[in-house]
Amino acid sequence: MRLEIREISKNFGPLKANDHISFTFEGGHIYAILGENGAGKSTLMKILSGYQAASSGQIVIDGKPVQINSPHHAIAHGIGMLYQDPLDFAPLTVLENYIEGKPFSFFMHRRDAEADLMARCKVLGFSLNPNAMVESLTVGERQQLEIVRLLSLGVGILILDEPTTGISAEQKSQLFQTLKNLAQEQNMTVILVSHKLADVEELCDEVLVLRRGKLVGHRLLPCETEIMVQMMFGKRLSQTSSQPLYTEKPVLKIHKLTVPARLFTIQNINLQVREGEVIGLAGLDGSGQVQFMRAIAGLGRPTWADQLTAIFALVGLWWVFGKVLDESSAVLNLAHIAILILVLGPLLKSLYPFIRQRSKQAEATEIILHGQSIGWRGYRDLLGRGVAYLAAGRLEEGLVAGLTLVDHAALANRSSLPYVNWLQAWRRTKGAITNFAIKGRPFSQIQTLSGGNQQRVSLSLLPDNLSLILLENPTRGLDVESAGHIWSLLLKRREQGTAIIFSSPDLDEVIDYSDRILVFSSGQTTLVENPEQMTTARLGELIGGKS
Amino acid sequence: MDPVLTSTLADMVRNAAPLLIASQGELITERAGVVNLSLDGTILLAAMAAFAVSYNTGHLGMGILAAMLIGMLVALIVIAASVFLKLNQIAVGFVLTLLCADLSTFFGRKYSGQQGQEIPYAPIPILKDIPVIGEVFFQHNILIYFSFLLVIVVWLWIYHTRFGLSLRSLGEHPAAAYVRGTRVQLWRFVYVALGGALVGLAGATYSLSVKLGWREGSTLGNGWIALAIVIFGGWRPFRIAFGAYFIVGLRALALYLQKEDVLNLPIQIINMTPWVLMLVTLIFVTSGLAESLLVIVPPRWRPAAQQLLRVKPPGALGSNFERG
Numbered sequence: 001m002r003l004e005i006r007e008i009s010k011n012f013g014p015l016k017a018n019d020h021i022s023f024t025f026e027g028g029h030i031y032a033i034l035g036e037n038g039a040g041k042s043t044l045m046k047i048l049s050g051y052q053a054a055s056s057g058q059i060v061i062d063g064k065p066v067q068i069n070s071p072h073h074a075i076a077h078g079i080g081m082l083y084q085d086p087l088d089f090a091p092l093t094v095l096e097n098y099i100e101g102k103p104f105s106f107f108m109h110r111r112d113a114e115a116d117l118m119a120r121c122k123v124l125g126f127s128l129n130p131n132a133m134v135e136s137l138t139v140g141e142r143q144q145l146e147i148v149r150l151l152s153l154g155v156g157i158l159i160l161d162e163p164t165t166g167i168s169a170e171q172k173s174q175l176f177q178t179l180k181n182l183a184q185e186q187n188m189t190v191i192l193v194s195h196k197l198a199d200v201e202e203l204c205d206e207v208l209v210l211r212r213g214k215l216v217g218h219r220l221l222p223c224e225t226e227i228m229v230q231m232m233f234g235k236r237l238s239q240t241s242s243q244p245l246y247t248e249k250p251v252l253k254i255h256k257l258t259v260p261a262r263l264f265t266i267q268n269i270n271l272q273v274r275e276g277e278v279i280g281l282a283g284l285d286g287s288g289q290v291q292f293m294r295a296i297a298g299l300g301r302p303t304w305a306d307q308l309t310a311i312f313a314l315v316g317l318w319w320v321f322g323k324v325l326d327e328s329s330a331v332l333n334l335a336h337i338a339i340l341i342l343v344l345g346p347l348l349k350s351l352y353p354f355i356r357q358r359s360k361q362a363e364a365t366e367i368i369l370h371g372q373s374i375g376w377r378g379y380r381d382l383l384g385r386g387v388a389y390l391a392a393g394r395l396e397e398g399l400v401a402g403l404t405l406v407d408h409a410a411l412a413n414r415s416s417l418p419y420v421n422w423l424q425a426w427r428r429t430k431g432a433i434t435n436f437a438i439k440g441r442p443f444s445q446i447q448t449l450s451g452g453n454q455q456r457v458s459l460s461l462l463p464d465n466l467s468l469i470l471l472e473n474p475t476r477g478l479d480v481e482s483a484g485h486i487w488s489l490l491l492k493r494r495e496q497g498t499a500i501i502f503s504s505p506d507l508d509e510v511i512d513y514s515d516r517i518l519v520f521s522s523g524q525t526t527l528v529e530n531p532e533q534m535t536t537a538r539l540g541e542l543i544g545g546k547s
Numbered sequence: 548m549d550p551v552l553t554s555t556l557a558d559m560v561r562n563a564a565p566l567l568i569a570s571q572g573e574l575i576t577e578r579a580g581v582v583n584l585s586l587d588g589t590i591l592l593a594a595m596a597a598f599a600v601s602y603n604t605g606h607l608g609m610g611i612l613a614a615m616l617i618g619m620l621v622a623l624i625v626i627a628a629s630v631f632l633k634l635n636q637i638a639v640g641f642v643l644t645l646l647c648a649d650l651s652t653f654f655g656r657k658y659s660g661q662q663g664q665e666i667p668y669a670p671i672p673i674l675k676d677i678p679v680i681g682e683v684f685f686q687h688n689i690l691i692y693f694s695f696l697l698v699i700v701v702w703l704w705i706y707h708t709r710f711g712l713s714l715r716s717l718g719e720h721p722a723a724a725y726v727r728g729t730r731v732q733l734w735r736f737v738y739v740a741l742g743g744a745l746v747g748l749a750g751a752t753y754s755l756s757v758k759l760g761w762r763e764g765s766t767l768g769n770g771w772i773a774l775a776i777v778i779f780g781g782w783r784p785f786r787i788a789f790g791a792y793f794i795v796g797l798r799a800l801a802l803y804l805q806k807e808d809v810l811n812l813p814i815q816i817i818n819m820t821p822w823v824l825m826l827v828t829l830i831f832v833t834s835g836l837a838e839s840l841l842v843i844v845p846p847r848w849r850p851a852a853q854q855l856l857r858v859k860p861p862g863a864l865g866s867n868f869e870r871g
Contacts, residue, residue, distance in 0.1 A: 070728070071725065071726040071727075072726065072727060072728030081726075087720065087722060087723035087726050088720070088723055089715070089716050089719045089720050089724075089862075090719070090720075090862065091719060091857075091859060091862070092712075092715060092716065092719070096712060096715075099709070099712060100709075100712050100713060100716050100724070100727055101726075101728060104709060105709055106708055106709060106710075107707065107708055107709065108707055108709060108712060
């Protein structure tokens with residue numbers, strides 16, 4: 001299908017999110033739309049998919065001007081959108097998800113729909129179980145389901161928003177193969193919105209670049225990466241050089257640490273981290289990097305306080321039931337016991353890993369921070385001792401959606417005063433906005449900021465003079481420029497003697513910024529002492545288990 | 548079978564009817580993603596209205612209609628406040644509970660303790676003669692039959708029609724339902740109104756059949772029970788029906804134990820048992836303990852068993868939907 005956009009503009013107040021964009025997408029081609037965060041990519045996609053109306057301009061499909069009022073309307077015109085987080089229904093089955101949105105009939109006609117779904121999956125080479133719950137599917141499978149569904153609705157133009165976030169390499173290559181086939185065999189127009197240059201180079205035929213709402217470039221691929229980067233940012237990026245800044249003084253000693261990961265238990269991790277040193281953790285997703293960092297940070301482990309609460313709760317329950325049912329009949333004594341088992345069971349179950357861990361680790365495991373053992377302390381305690389942890393899920397674990405920047409500054413203030421010092425929090429926010437170059441106002445809610453700015457806020461909230469910062473994928477979802485800025489902020493912290501441990505799926509990032517690399521590979525860890533001499537390919541081999 | 552037991556069971560079916568109707572109504576409402584917390588007050592007001600209208604007009608049908616209209620009106624206030632004024636559904640529902648309860652007292656004063664009409668007894672010709680089952684299920688009046696037929700209809704509607712599919716989807720993820728062409732707000736209004744009408748009907752069932760007549764606060768507490776049953780039932784029609792019969796059965800048992808003086812316990816403790824049992828069941832199901840006991844189930848039936856034990860509210864329950 002041929003999609004033509006003429007002079008599309010979208011204004012949000014004074015902000016021009018899209019500024020007179022015109023282009024023609026031909027059938028059978030795969031296009032990429034590139035742009036840094038906030039360049040207007042998602043606005044354009046929302047207009048094409050019917051979520052928002054353009055302020056002015058025209059959309060022409062196969063020579064006919066169309067008016068798109070809603071996403072459903074867009075699909076009827078042949079434009080289907082695959083959202084970054086697939087818009088599906090988790091507790092419904094694959095088949096039910098497939099049926100919902102089809103042309104109306106009174107009954108579900110499950111059998112017909114199932115046959116239809118299976119036939120289409122077979123053509124595309126997908127294997128989806130129609131009776132599985134969508135919540136049990138991986139993101140890659142959910143994308144496949146959405147693609148099949150959109151195709152069954154007769155979509156001729158497929159728009160994909162960051163489809164490679166959160167799916168495995170294997171699923172990615174399968175997705176790309178499918179898209180190529182669709183373009184070639186069914187003359188589909190495929191539009192990929194992304195900021196991952198590697199993906200764009202691998203998949204697309206042509207690339208469009210948006211900057212500040214304007215279409216600033218159009219190139220046929222292959223073309224040099226540097227040209228694309230230059231079009232995206234308008235200037236050439238200088239790689240932040242990271243000169244080693246560490247001293248010989250150790251900050252953290254890890255001795256014989258055992259960490260359970262998703263597939264393996266990693267045993268016997270030994271590591272010494274020096275002041276101002278950056279340690280990169282490399283490995284396949286879920287090989288234990290996150291669990292390793294969380295173990296150091298004291299997260300996700302029952303602490304003494306939890307255990308005491310549980311014991312008090314037990315004693316309290318016993319006492320209460322004992323009082324009420326003291327001299328009652330045998331039947332009620334049975335009920336008494338049954339209730340105790342029902343309540344005790346889950347409690348004991350929650351305590352079980354803790355007990356096992358204590359008895360197992362008692363031998364020699366030690367995590368030592370500045371000469372003090374911290375293995376049994378919780379995160380709150382450790383934060384006071386200079387250990388900070390930033391999770392990859394910024395809005396899930398790091399920040400509180402719905403609160404403003406000032407609220408966050410107030411929350412991060414660990415004072416013991418009974419009231420909130422709003423003036424101080426406001427000053428601190430103002431300071432952070434200038435020092436960290438945050439694009440946002442003190443009273444804007446945190447979720448309205450872009451990912452890069454959210455990460456800057458997280459960093460600005462960390463107390464000064466930390467001994468150790470643990471970061472889980474610090475540049476997740478950020479474009480090259482934001483990522484560079486985050487790293488320059490982090491590396492500056494080393495001047496105070498702060499050591500940094502971070503994990504990242506991006507091997508270039510690990511090699512560029514680490515002083516040493518800890519490689520996680522199927523239950524084993526290897527320490528790489530000199531990453532300057534390391535190549536991505538060699539690191540990939542280490543991760544894959546080739547030594 | 549023991550005639551005493553049979554008649555006790557028949558009583559249970561009768562007494563559970565209003566709870567069944569109200570909880571199925573609330574089920575439809577909550578599946579559409581809206582919490583109508585005003586149940587307790589609505590049932591009271593509807594019970595009063597049904598009695599008053601049928602008392603004055605002499606038509607039972609008019610009384611039932613009035614009760615359903617009141618239920619629908621209250622529910623529409625909840626959804627309209629949520630859609631147009633962006634108010635919190637729970638807050639609005641709670642205030643309406645209190646308001647409706649007081650309104651029922653105010654308007655119902657002169658009907659208190661009056662002798663009114665009753666829905667006529669109408670055994671179903673052939674079915675009533677089936678031993679035991681006939682007596683338990685088919686020797687009642689039309690509202691009681693409606694109560695258990697409703698469960699089947701709701702189940703068919705939710706799981707076997709396209710309307711039901713979009714009902715489930717719009718309560719789960721309204722943004723996704725919108726993308727698929729469902730008119731989210733319209734359908735929310737429709738289902739909330741329908742659910743409200745059923746809640747009103749539950750009130751009428753009390754005052755015209757199960758708890759004949761009107762007295763101040765006569766049905767107080769039953770709305771909350773219906774709300775609890777919806778949660779206990781994991782937002783599924785048949786489990787909710789089970790919950791309603793379970794609660795009524797426990798009450799009957801408590802009454803029996805008290806009358807026979809078997810246990811020599813204060814009545815308060817016996818009255819508490821349904822709640823304690825409900826809490827324990829919920830802990831049992833949500834703590835993962837039930838899940839770990841599933842190993843005894845053959846692997847082939849395990850997914851079905853897991854589904855049966857699921858207690859998860861609709862994803863968008865209580866949220867306001869805004870497009871774009």
